[in-house]
Amino acid sequence: MIFELNKVIPSIIADRPSVELSDVWGKHIIWKKGQFVKITAPSGTGKTTLVHILYGLRKDYIGDISYDGKNILQLNPNELAQIRQQHWSIVFQDLRLFSSLTARENIELKRVLYNPIITEEQLSEMANQLGIQSILNQPATKCSYGEQQRIGILRALMQPFDFLIMDEPFSHLDNANKKIAAALISAECKRRNAGIIITDLDKDDHFDYHISLNL
Amino acid sequence: MLNLLLRKLIRNHSGNIRMATARLGLAVAVFLLLTAVQIQTNYHFLLKSPNNKDSIADFLVINKLLDNDNLGNTQLDQELIDEIAKQPFTESVGLLSPSRFKASIQSISNQFPFYTDISFESVPSNFIDLKNIDFTWNPTANFVPVIVPNMFLDIYNFQFSLSQDLPQLTPAIVKMIVFKLTVYGKNGPISFNAKIVGLSDRISSMLVPTEFIQWGNNYAEKKSDNTVSRLVLKTNDPSNPAIATFLKQKNLSTNTEKLRYSKYRKVIDTVVAISGLAGGIMLIFALIIFTLFVQLTIANCKQEIILLITLGATPNQLSKFLLKQFYPGNLLSISIATILVMILQWGLTIVLEQQMIHLPVFISWYTLFTAFLLAVLLWFVTNKAIQKHIDS
Structure with missing residues (x-):
């Protein structure tokens, strides 16, 4: 399971001088399953754009991205959905929780979207680790940003994946909660031999990164 | 569990009363169409059956x-x-x-x-x-x-x-x-x-x-x-x-007097034509209404559907879910209409039996096949409408 980026440049920033300095844009890059990849960049340099391009949400770029040898632009909606169910998981910067569901239902939805690999007991155990056990029955969007972020992280861990793509996943968490969340993510990724692609503003030591790039 | 959660996210925005009225209309349309077919087959049965040779x-x-x-x-x-x-x-x-x-x-x-x-x-x-x-x-x-x-x-x-x-x-x-x-x-x-x-x-x-x-x-x-x-x-x-x-x-x-059947046939043909035409028009309206209900539901839940697909729900999963929301009720309308035609046929058999006119107690295969065709048509139209709006 390999992500291969071949001279990818988003159309919207193609003319910016910063593209020339990037370790990612316009370069040929290969990320393998099991690798922890950190992409660091200041605001406005296209971190969220990169995440959305990798996850197949944006198609406005030049160059090619292939996953396991298949150009992701050529996947039909059902093929892309199957990859998202079984190979890629994501934590959005803007969280994207369903306002009409409780925290538990938001997490549960991802668990049962495909054949569940996490039991309800494991879900409760993970929620307990992240400190959100008590708010699971509250409407998700009524929770604090920090709680919503941990709901988003837990939701992403509910499915099988080869790559966990995260866009500033700890931006609303204090250091203690960052460590707890990172430990859980790291353990789950290692258990599945999955890779991480994480974007953030600054360098950090939350994970043992194999690759660290500036965007 | 998934369906339970999807039901919370993708609510049917057509409204219970409006949906019930549309399904009643569908049942009436199907009833009229099936009645037209059954009248025609009954008439041919009376003409052909040796028991009824006039x-x-x-x-x-x-x-x-x-x-x-x-x-x-x-x-x-x-x-x-x-x-x-x-x-x-x-x-x-x-x-x-x-x-x-x-x-x-x-x-x-x-x-x-x-x-x-x-x-x-x-x-x-x-x-x-x-x-x-x-x-x-x-x-x-x-x-x-x-x-x-x-x-x-x-x-x-x-x-x-x-x-x-x-x-x-x-x-x-x-x-x-x-x-x-x-x-x-x-x-x-x-x-x-x-x-x-x-x-x-x-x-x-x-x-x-x-x-x-x-x-x-x-x-x-x-x-x-x-x-x-x-x-x-x-x-x-x-x-x-x-x-x-x-x-x-x-x-x-x-x-x-011996040719009176030709007059009866004109009357029956007229009744069948009116019943079939009315049923056909009502069916077209019912199909349009259900298509609009599908469109309305998907439009009202557009954000939820986009996020579901973003998170990995397949369009097929959502289409199947929506089909389950709309189709069983419509199938029920067709079934009720078919049962009503069966009851009508049974009653007609009893009434005509007293006049020594023998009709089959059960509705014809043509009528059943028409009901089946209508069920397939409705499934096809509903499915197409769902897929069209999900894909868009």
Whole structure:
């Protein structure tokens, strides 16, 4: 399971001088399953754009991205959905929780979207680790940003994946909660031999990164 | 569990009352369409079923329309007979052979005296509707069998017997009476015993076996010139308006009452057309409404559907979920309409049974197949609408 980026440049920033300095844009890059990849960049340099391009949400770029040898632009909606169910998981910067569901239902939805690999007991155990056990029955969007972020992280861990793509996943968490969340993510990724692609503003030591790039 | 969560996210925004009304409309539309099909199949069943053979309707006695121009010239020529036989509505043609000898019948009982001159006709035996009778004759037979129109017995019982102070006779008694039949020919009169062996509505004529007619004509030395003035037409569809048109065109006549089925058919065709048209229009509206409901639901849940797909829900998963939301209710409407048609058919069978008209208790395969086709059509339209709006 390999992500291969071949001279990818988003159309919207193609003319910016910063593209020339990037370790990612316009370069040929290969990320393998099991690798922890950190992409660091200041605001406005296209971190969220990169995440959305990798996850197949944006198609406005030049160059090619292939996953396991298949150009992701050529996947039909059902093929892309199957990859998202079984190979890629994501934590959005803007969280994207369903306002009409409780925290538990938001997490549960991802668990049962495909054949569940996490039991309800494991879900409760993970929620307990992240400190959100008590708010699971509250409407998700009524929770604090920090709680919503941990709901988003837990939701992403509910499915099988080869790559966990995260866009500033700890931006609303204090250091203690960052460590707890990172430990859980790291353990789950290692258990599945999955890779991480994480974007953030600054360098950090939350994970043992194999690759660290500036965007 | 997934469906439970999806139900919370993708709510049906068409509203329960509006949805129920649309489904009621769908049920009415399907009911009208199925009723139209069932009426048509019932009608064809009545025409084709041997249990319902209407002896008047299926057998038409045809002769030339008598007017001042063809008095004494009412023979049907062979060309016309062949043309009649070739018509699509003709199943078979039987020639009526008239007696060309003088004959009389008289009672042999003083208690029940009568005497009258008479004539007979014969038809091929397959045109006779009475079963279990021996309708043949030879010169050594004990009696000549005669078939009399029911109408004659009615005239006797309800007119003649009253005016002559004679007893009324049941069909069973009539069949027991033996009378004397006298044929007048070259060697003088010859008498036979004769008996009425049956009463019939099919052909309004005094019928005797063909063998007796041939013997009598020979005895009277009447040349058999094979001219035919009347024939019996057996039709497979007495309701076919083409029969009346053909007869009129060829200046032929039959009892117009015998063609009443063509009038019934027009009425039934009209009822079926109105029912089918109304059902068809209602079905189109129902399909449009359900398509709009699908569109409305998807439009109202657009953000949720986009996020579901973003998180990995396949369009197929969502389409199946939406189909489950819409289709079972519509299938229920079709099922209820089909059951109503079944109940109607059952009731109709009971009512008509009292009038000796036999219909199948169960609705026809055509009707069931139509219901199945409508279910498939509705599934197809709903599925297409869902996929179209999910993909967009």
